[in-house]
Amino acid sequence: MRHIISILLENEPGALSRVVGLFAQRGYNIETLTVAPTEDETLSRLTMTTTGDERKIEQITKQLNKLIEVVKLVDLSEGPHIERELMLIKVKAIGAQRAEIKRTADIFRGQIVDVTASVYTIQLTGTSDKLEAFIEAIGAGCVLETVRTGVSGIARGEKVLSL
Amino acid sequence: MELISGGDMLVRALHEAGVEYIYGYPGGSLLHVYDAVYKQSAVKHVLVRHEQAAAHMADGYARATGKPGVVMVTSGPGATNTVTGIATAFTDSIPMVVISGQVMSHLVGDDAFQETDMLGVSRPIVKHSFAVRRPEDIPEIVAKAFYIASTGRPGPVVIDIPKDMTMPNERYEYVYPKKIKMRSYTPPQRGHSGQIKKAVEMLLAAKRPIIYAGGGVIIDGSSDKLRALVDRLNFPCTNTLMGLGCYPGTGERFVGMLGMHGSYEANMTMHNADVILAVGARFDDRVTNATSKFCPDAKIIHIDIDPSSISKTIIADVPIVGPVGAVLDEMMALLDEAGETPDADALETWWKQINEWRQRHGGHYDKNDSQLMKPQEVIEAMWTATKGDAFITSDVGQHQMFAAQYYKFDKPNRWINSGGLGTMGFGFPAAMGIKMNFPDDMVVCVTGEGSIQMNIQELSTCLQYGIPVKILCLNNGSLGMVRQWQDMNYEGRHSHSYMESLPDFVKLVEAYGHVGIRVEGRDQLPQALEDTFGKYNDRLVFLDVAVDETEHVYPMQVPMGSMRDMWLSKTERT
Ligand SMILES: Cc1ncc(C[n+]2csc(CCOP(=O)(O)OP(=O)(O)O)c2C)c(N)n1
Ligand SMILES: [Mg+2]
Numbered sequence: 183m184r185h186i187i188s189i190l191l192e193n194e195p196g197a198l199s200r201v202v203g204l205f206a207q208r209g210y211n212i213e214t215l216t217v218a219p220t221e222d223e224t225l226s227r228l229t230m231t232t233t234g235d236e237r238k239i240e241q242i243t244k245q246l247n248k249l250i251e252v253v254k255l256v257d258l259s260e261g262p263h264i265e266r267e268l269m270l271i272k273v274k275a276i277g278a279q280r281a282e283i284k285r286t287a288d289i290f291r292g293q294i295v296d297v298t299a300s301v302y303t304i305q306l307t308g309t310s311d312k313l314e315a316f317i318e319a320i321g322a323g324c325v326l327e328t329v330r331t332g333v334s335g336i337a338r339g340e341k342v343l344s345l
Numbered sequence: 346m347e348l349i350s351g352g353d354m355l356v357r358a359l360h361e362a363g364v365e366y367i368y369g370y371p372g373g374s375l376l377h378v379y380d381a382v383y384k385q386s387a388v389k390h391v392l393v394r395h396e397q398a399a400a401h402m403a404d405g406y407a408r409a410t411g412k413p414g415v416v417m418v419t420s421g422p423g424a425t426n427t428v429t430g431i432a433t434a435f436t437d438s439i440p441m442v443v444i445s446g447q448v449m450s451h452l453v454g455d456d457a458f459q460e461t462d463m464l465g466v467s468r469p470i471v472k473h474s475f476a477v478r479r480p481e482d483i484p485e486i487v488a489k490a491f492y493i494a495s496t497g498r499p500g501p502v503v504i505d506i507p508k509d510m511t512m513p514n515e516r517y518e519y520v521y522p523k524k525i526k527m528r529s530y531t532p533p534q535r536g537h538s539g540q541i542k543k544a545v546e547m548l549l550a551a552k553r554p555i556i557y558a559g560g561g562v563i564i565d566g567s568s569d570k571l572r573a574l575v576d577r578l579n580f581p582c583t584n585t586l587m588g589l590g591c592y593p594g595t596g597e598r599f600v601g602m603l604g605m606h607g608s609y610e611a612n613m614t615m616h617n618a619d620v621i622l623a624v625g626a627r628f629d630d631r632v633t634n635a636t637s638k639f640c641p642d643a644k645i646i647h648i649d650i651d652p653s654s655i656s657k658t659i660i661a662d663v664p665i666v667g668p669v670g671a672v673l674d675e676m677m678a679l680l681d682e683a684g685e686t687p688d689a690d691a692l693e694t695w696w697k698q699i700n701e702w703r704q705r706h707g708g709h710y711d712k713n714d715s716q717l718m719k720p721q722e723v724i725e726a727m728w729t730a731t732k733g734d735a736f737i738t739s740d741v742g743q744h745q746m747f748a749a750q751y752y753k754f755d756k757p758n759r760w761i762n763s764g765g766l767g768t769m770g771f772g773f774p775a776a777m778g779i780k781m782n783f784p785d786d787m788v789v790c791v792t793g794e795g796s797i798q799m800n801i802q803e804l805s806t807c808l809q810y811g812i813p814v815k816i817l818c819l820n821n822g823s824l825g826m827v828r829q830w831q832d833m834n835y836e837g838r839h840s841h842s843y844m845e846s847l848p849d850f851v852k853l854v855e856a857y858g859h860v861g862i863r864v865e866g867r868d869q870l871p872q873a874l875e876d877t878f879g880k881y882n883d884r885l886v887f888l889d890v891a892v893d894e895t896e897h898v899y900p901m902q903v904p905m906g907s908m909r910d911m912w913l914s915k916t917e918r919t
Contacts, residue, residue: 192529196464196476207469237656244653250473250493253529345528 184213185239186258186265186335188343189228189246193219197251201228204249210234210242214267214310214332222345225253229334231310254343262338268305269313270295272327273320275302283320290316301326348516351480352381355444355511358487360387361521362442364415366406366781367391368399372419373459374446377511391781391810394802396423398774400430401800404439405775406782408761409736411566413440413494414778420446421459424505425466429768431501432470436765437587438564440499442490443467447507450478463505472500477510481517492525497532498651499564533650536667536675544622544646544663545679551620552691553642554580557603560587560764561625561649567670568592568757571624574673577680579692581699583611585626586749587764594753595733600699601708604632605902606746609706609913612900614699615640616909623647625669628659629765638907648672706900706913708750713893716866720744720819720892723870724751727789727817730874735787736761736779740772740796743825746898748791770799776814777807787878789815794844794889795824804857807885815877816887818850821894829897833912850889859885866891 191197198217205212210232217228232242239257246252258265275283280302287294287304290312296303306316310333317325337343349357355378359367367390371379382390393399396418403414414434418424424445434441448457464474473493475486483506490502548554556578562571568591575582575598582592583603592599601608603615615621621643626632628647633639636658647654647661648669655664665672710721724747727735737752738761739745745762754760761779763771776790790797797818807814827842851861860881862873870890877886903910903918911919 196474199465200468203468241653241657248651248653250527250530 183235183239184231184233184259186263186333187230187232187243187246188256188258188335189230189252190220190254190343190345191217191226191228192251192253193224193226194251197226198228200249200251201246204245205232208241208245210238214330216332216334225345229332231333253345256337256343258335258337261341263335264338265309265333265335266307267310267313267333268307268331269316270303270305270329271317271325272301272303274300274324274326276300279324283324286316286319290319292316346518349519350377350381350511350513350516351477351483351506352377352511352513353384354480354483354517354519355487355506356381356385356388357519358484358521359415360385361484362487362491363412364388367415367417368393368402368778369417370396370399370419370423372423372446374420374448374508375417377508377513378417378446378506380513381511390417392806393774394805395800396426397430397770398800398803398806400427400441400443401433401768401771401774402778403441404430404434404771405738405761405778407434407439407441408775409758409779410782411564411758413442413491413499416441416443418443418445419459420448420463421461424463425461428466428470429770431467431503433763433766433768433771434501435470435472437560437763438499439501440494441501442487442494443501443503445503445505447476447505449509450507451509453507463503467503470501471503472498474503474505477504477506480510480512480515483510484519484521488522488525489527492527493530497530533667534671536648536665536672538675540663540665541672541675542679544665545676545683547620547644547646547663548578548622549683549685549687551580551687553617553619553695554578554622554687555600555614555618555620556580556582556622556624557585557615557626558582558588558591558624559585559626562588562591562669563625563757565625565650565669567673570670570673570677572596574677577677578687580622580687581614581696583607583615585629585632585764586762588626589749589760590754590757593755595755600703602749603908604629605634606750606898606900607902608708608750609900609911609919610699610702612902612908612911613702616907617698618643621645623649623661624673625649627654628657630658633659634902634908634910635905640908710899716868717891717893718867718870719896720747720821721751721896722867723817723819723890723892724748724791726870726874727791728752730878731787731789735759735789736776736783738762738772738776738779738788738790740790740792740799741767741769741826742793742796743821743829743896743898744791744793744796744819746826747819769796773797773800773814773816774803776816777803777812780812780814781810787815789817791817791819793825794818794820794822794847794850801853804854804859804885808858813883813885816885818887818889819892820847820850820889821892821896822847823894825894825896826898828894832897850887854885854887859887861887861889864888864890
């Protein structure tokens with residue numbers, strides 16, 4: 183199963199390499215990884231998605247918790263949560279296609295953020311599933327380039343991940 | 346306010362951290378630090394002949410004393426030479442602080458002379474590591490390194506120091522922190538009371554129990570508490586290779602080591618148990634054999650300070666995360682409170698069964714009719730000669746298993762071996778680190794003619810510092826453990842397991858200024874041992890003992906089998 187693990191990490195050089203190294207070293211896979219500073223400049227927030235059975239995920243979280251620089255960790259997929267990923271996608275848009283792609287982007291609440299005579303660049307946010315559904319809807323054949331941020335997530339309701 | 350240089354800060358901070366000895370080797374990036382070492386006498390430095398040995402010396406010191414061992418090496422090759430030593434300590438959870446020099450900060454990343462990314466190289470084999478970025482941070486980093494290395498599940502910590510952090514003419518205020526607190530690192534102080542209660546109930550209800558105790562008991566200094574619990578409950582106790590000595594080897598309730606080369610009775614007791622109390626042990630693959638066939642009837646209680654050790658390979662029914670000692674204390678208190686004892690009738694039946702298993706094998710081996718000795722009898726003779734009270738270090742191979750099986754350790758911290766990584770070359774430097782700190786105790790390195798050659802250069806260090814360790818080389822003229830596997834699985838094709846062109850060890854150690862004794866046959870052994878611990882007591886003695894190269898280590902678990910599937914001799918299988 184896919185899990186979203188959210189980590190507060192000491193904002194120190196080398197900390198990220200320990201997290202990534204752990205996954206490589208122990209043969210866990212990282213599907214997506216995002217990391218950025220938080221409102222507290224001594225901390226970074228890291229979100230990663232990974233897959234595995236319960237036992238594997240338990241080991242992953244235990245091993246991550248052992249890293250000295252990991253301050254707090256939560257598996258968001260254990261409770262209600264919001265997940266978002268941002269995608270910038272460049273698609274071929276010529277002739278009749280232009281209107282069709284625009285319509286599809288609207289349906290998915292995407293925005294066209296750059297235009298040339300033959301190309302649209304569309305920005306789309308949502309769950310990973312939604313981004314994939316969009317690509318399917320416009321047809322993979324017209325896609326020129328995609329770039330995705332990877333998943334960020336936050337728990338629903340009053341639960342917060344903080345010190 | 347006194348201002349001092351980074352180099353002086355480092356040495357002073359080490360002193361404040363309680364360091365007596367640094368094991369190391371100098372080089373360009375550390376010259377300022379070595380000058381600071383020269384100018385003081387509080388912290389002593391031991392110059393090894395190879396950096397790997399410095400790490401093993403520090404490791405041996407740590408295993409015998411429980412305090413972190415300290416290593417200091419220069420950048421590049423000096424640092425990379427310690428990698429095997431760091432990995433050895435990491436695998437066995439040994440506290441160690443490794444200070445590695447680094448090229449000047451402004452050169453880092455430029456492929457400078459003797460630049461290696463030591464933090465990157467060592468990352469998978471350290472508990473944590475630090476790079477010094479400001480000289481004034483040195484005292485705090487040192488204090489944190491010692492705190493991290495020695496608390497929780499201990500392990501090695503690397504501090505990488507660029508040369509410009511130690512400039513003699515750049516001085517800073519020295520502040521050593523009185524107390525270390527880290528928001529992201531808080532090792533558990535006690536176990537979960539509810540879980541402990543459950544465990545005690547399970548123990549009291551057990552009919553066929555066993556206590557399986559590992560190196561974590563020794564690391565936590567809780568052997569006395571473990572002994573008290575075993576004796577109080579009248580349960581059988583087995584030790585892992587790392588746990589030998591935490592329960593007395595000559596104790597009545599001791600059933601021997603368990604696992605791949607464990608005793609018949611230990612493995613049988615485990616396999617047939619209904620409750621297993623695992624204490625400071627980690628269900629290593631050399632213990633469990635095939636996990637799917639592991640102890641089918643057993644409920645498992647697992648005490649460990651590292652949550653990631655619990656339910657990693659074998660699922661625990663009652664997991665307890667916490668320091669062994671604190672948890673055992675609480676268990677004892679609960680037993681006192683309950684005033685109950687386990688089912689005496691059931692235990693009597695269980696002990697009767699265990700004693701039958703003891704009769705069946707009980708560490709039996711056949712002696713040769715000729716003078717050529719079996720390795721087992723040499724270990725037994727050494728046990729007698731040292732009255733079972735020596736520090737025994739070992740290398741890796743058959744000799745290691747024979748030492749573990751036939752030297753009965755009655756005290757913890759006396760059996761020092763690389764159990765997890767299995768590092769040939771560990772035993773001799775480890776013995777040196779111990780002997781320097783326990784000059785009045787007997788310290789013996791049990792080794793093979795293969796392993797000893799991996800760090801034999803340290804004979805020179807021993808002469809320089811007067812370190813009279815004893816080296817007992819069970820010389821079977823081959824890489825015996827490899828050869829055993831080749832006998833068993835490769836129809837005796839001994840691919841590269843011979844040690845051809847062996848040196849004359851007696852001449853070799855004499856060249857280094859020590860005493861060498863060659864023992865060809867059984868009749869010569871008593872005198873050789875007497876001389877070793879008698880007239881040559883204050884000399885390093887290398888006992889080169891010829892042993893039967895055809896001998897195998899038994900019992901040996903059958904690969905992919907259960908705990909009870911064992912070869913008991915070349916011809917007998919369970
Ligand atoms: C550094 C290292 N290299 C290789 C091995 C693999 N290995 C395990 S035991 C062994 C043979 C050791 O020979 P020796 O020291 O003579 O001991 P014996 O088994 O003959 O008693 C080898 C090569 C190892 N454990 N460590
Ligand atoms: Mg050998």
